[in-house]
Amino acid sequence: MKKKIIVIGGSAAGPKIAARARRMDEFTDITIFQKANDLSMASCGYPYYVGGFFDDRNKLICTPTGVIRDPGFYWNAKAIVVKNNTEVTRIVRGEKLVEFKNNLTGETGTAEYDKLVIATGASANMPPVKGIELNGVTTLQSMQDADYLRKIRDEGKIKKAVVIGGGLIGIETLEALHLAGIDITLIELLPQLLTFLDWDMAKLIENYLKTKTNVITKNGVGEFIGEKGHITGIKLENGDELPCELAVVAIGVRPNVSLAKEAGIEIGPLGGIKVNEFMQTSDPDIYAAGDCCEIRNLVTGKNVLAPYGDLANLEGRAAGENVIIGNRASFPGTIQTGICKLFDYSVGITGLSETKAKENGFDFERAVNASMDKPGFMDGKLLITKLIAEKSNGRILGAQCLGPGDVSKQIAIWATAIKGGLTVDDMINGDLPYAPPFSLAIDHSIACAHILQNKTRGFFQGISALELKEKINRGDDMFLIDTRGPDEYEETRLGIGEHLIPLGLLRKRLNELPEDKDKEIITFCKISLRGYEAAVMLKAFGFNNVKVLEGGIAAWLFVKEK
């Protein structure tokens, strides 16, 4: 008798599982149960459809050559049965079958499996507040949501909207609706956006976003206010009211595990299905993949929820292989790489933030690099990277990068380095593709490694913008030197009591510096390269307590005088 594979879920992981399983064996019966009508949706593309980056909705559900990935396509091209609009209502492990129900016809039935794969995904969290049921309160999680918001864009009637939640989807939605000509306010309950970043990196993003839209942090939604069943505004937790005709909720997702739970499959402490590296659950005949699972963070060794489309595909590839030929393909885990476009900026992270590294007890060194991605003459754009590495062995632990420059390449480099266990020393002489249209002669990433090595070896001491600001607020006695030229100083400056002494004059003007060689001196420039050179020089002249403002003025996240 033919072997039977059942896959529950037809979004990202599900179709990948089924397709990989088919390639492993032409003669197994493979069935996907998909609750929704559509399947294999490019759900990460929803914000770009809503934002008008493209107009043809089918592009979200078709192959590169334009064939819609519907049940007919799956049957013809891959001999995979797709039962869409069909919900699995129960997993009966004892009998190795699932019970299902067609949501259109009401028809029910059962189907037997030899191996079952759960790819039920995740659902949007909703705040438990009044008015959540009003028309105009939505998420951006499904094709229907995308259709709804795209219609709003096309009609052009709505003028004011709020986005609740400053995570990846919230910010992508914010851009989409802003591009639709809607006046947006972003509301985030926590003190920072994009909580996977460090506060200071997130603050730079917040500052940038505020040039485009309104951003409110440390405030949640208390109530959705409505008239005749439609939203007219929201009341914030602090009592403020914001009029709006649309509210998009994007406060994270939770794994869909009720089917698994009811069947007695083990659920992890974070609420996701527990799987081993072969994506096998506590029942050896049942696998799971995608947003419904907990997976391992490879840097900390701890389990995490990592609901990303790329991981869903990789997990699905492993599960799809293993259900056919046994546990051969492993998915060891994630380093939680992520990236987000926001208008003309991008921001990304891979590995650990400083915050996470501290939480996990790592002893690490930090470097901040603010520099161009390409030469100025090739229209180079700014990147700000924070790199952290373990002190004892130099192993790279994490990188965050943001700016108008090519963030994607930087994060891809660091993700590969972290995945491979590379150290700062490995990256010092990185041999990356250099030509002026693509990179500086010393690529931004290699320069990060140089800075981190210089710091680790004690060639200079650094101070972050946040640390300096705290010192200023405390009224610490310091001598601050801006080492730029007068023209640059006229154009923009911090205005925190700094002395303007251009690097080229510093050797001649040492007499202007404090007599007390132990006094704290902070040097900086636009990106703190000249600031670094100044610090090294001053150290040579006997100043014992010189620090470089990391990332210079480019990474200053507080208000500037000018």
Next chain:
Amino acid sequence: MKKKIIVIGGSAAGPKIAARARRMDEFTDITIFQKANDLSMASCGYPYYVGGFFDDRNKLICTPTGVIRDPGFYWNAKAIVVKNNTEVTRIVRGEKLVEFKNNLTGETGTAEYDKLVIATGASANMPPVKGIELNGVTTLQSMQDADYLRKIRDEGKIKKAVVIGGGLIGIETLEALHLAGIDITLIELLPQLLTFLDWDMAKLIENYLKTKTNVITKNGVGEFIGEKGHITGIKLENGDELPCELAVVAIGVRPNVSLAKEAGIEIGPLGGIKVNEFMQTSDPDIYAAGDCCEIRNLVTGKNVLAPYGDLANLEGRAAGENVIIGNRASFPGTIQTGICKLFDYSVGITGLSETKAKENGFDFERAVNASMDKPGFMDGKLLITKLIAEKSNGRILGAQCLGPGDVSKQIAIWATAIKGGLTVDDMINGDLPYAPPFSLAIDHSIACAHILQNKTRGFFQGISALELKEKINRGDDMFLIDTRGPDEYEETRLGIGEHLIPLGLLRKRLNELPEDKDKEIITFCKISLRGYEAAVMLKAFGFNNVKVLEGGIAAWLFVKEK
């Protein structure tokens, strides 16, 4: 007495050496001797200046904030003495001094050193043919060359030019002159352009370039023809004549080692100065860095000449440190990463080509991936990658990538992987930054690893376009299946005797296939993903000799029927 460092050469490596040395010690005397007037030129930017990507010549020799890097700048900002227009004429090792001559004033002198660094760069090769001295025969190696060619662009008088040499500089020059409105012919002596690539990858580039300019391979210049001292044409080795008013010679460079050689410093078998990993020559007080050195290829362990600006900087950083604090900083070698923009395409390589891997006796597996860099709905563009890895352990040996897509990121990923000694299995579950504006859910690079793993594990057999073409030419009896749809077939097709059987119909039309299950079957589609699925399926149905045309129609480098 103060320690004295002398650096010979002020282009890329020289200034880096001096700057790094200064940061290591404020109180050492550091002098750069530079033969030319300009120094610290962004020489890799010359083609983009000539091509009009920017107009301000000073951008090639100024800091990111616009300060010209002249002797005054070096003295003020870095306390480095630069003697420009001054040529070192002799190294007297016994007395630890150099003899120099000012090329403007004729003045001569000597200067003592404690440590000397040779960064004399490389010079352009010139063909030993008649007419080489004619006006209008030039290179693009110096600021003067750049000025000369930029003037030609600005004057707009010259209509026809030839570029001799299809390497990186030749192709960059070709683009620059084409953008200047000049009708160009590229002439390459060897059977392929960009000889660091495999022939088939280079052929794809040649095919693309031919849509923009004329390209002649397997033909060299026999003579430059002139009238009244100015070039009017060239005669090729096969006797053909091409009229032209300008000829740019770009047939490679050779290290400038005469000073070193005359001083009895050891020269390597490739003609470059021999250095250890600390960039130290056979004389322990003399270091060298940049294009004048031989360095180690980290994949083969053999020495190479690698005249790249990024490596010059990294070598200079190591040498600059070591001359001050002793041999601490190492530059272990190169994986010979390179990249080149050519109109709307880019092409890059890191590690070994197939050709080089064979030459060096590696037993390797190959994968070709033709796919988009981003989703179609985000304006994704094609990339074609050839990845090779060692058979025994999966260690990645090399990657070549080309196309209109984001080649730079792909090569950066592979360069980091090769530098780190990563294997195909490490890359299978790569955790790269994914969001639709940046990548497919399974990034192109990860898909390369998947293909290579599938092939290594015997899930399919591949055949390259070149291998297939050879079979066709030999008249081999094969059954070729194009698995695309009829619309796609109407639009473009190979026309090599293939049968059109769309993947979705293949299971139903197995009866059209050869009865002899051992007959060779080749499957393909646009990019050979459907071709791969077809091959896997046919294998399951008992066809024993099925191969996938690697890279599909996208990587077909021969003439197509349509």
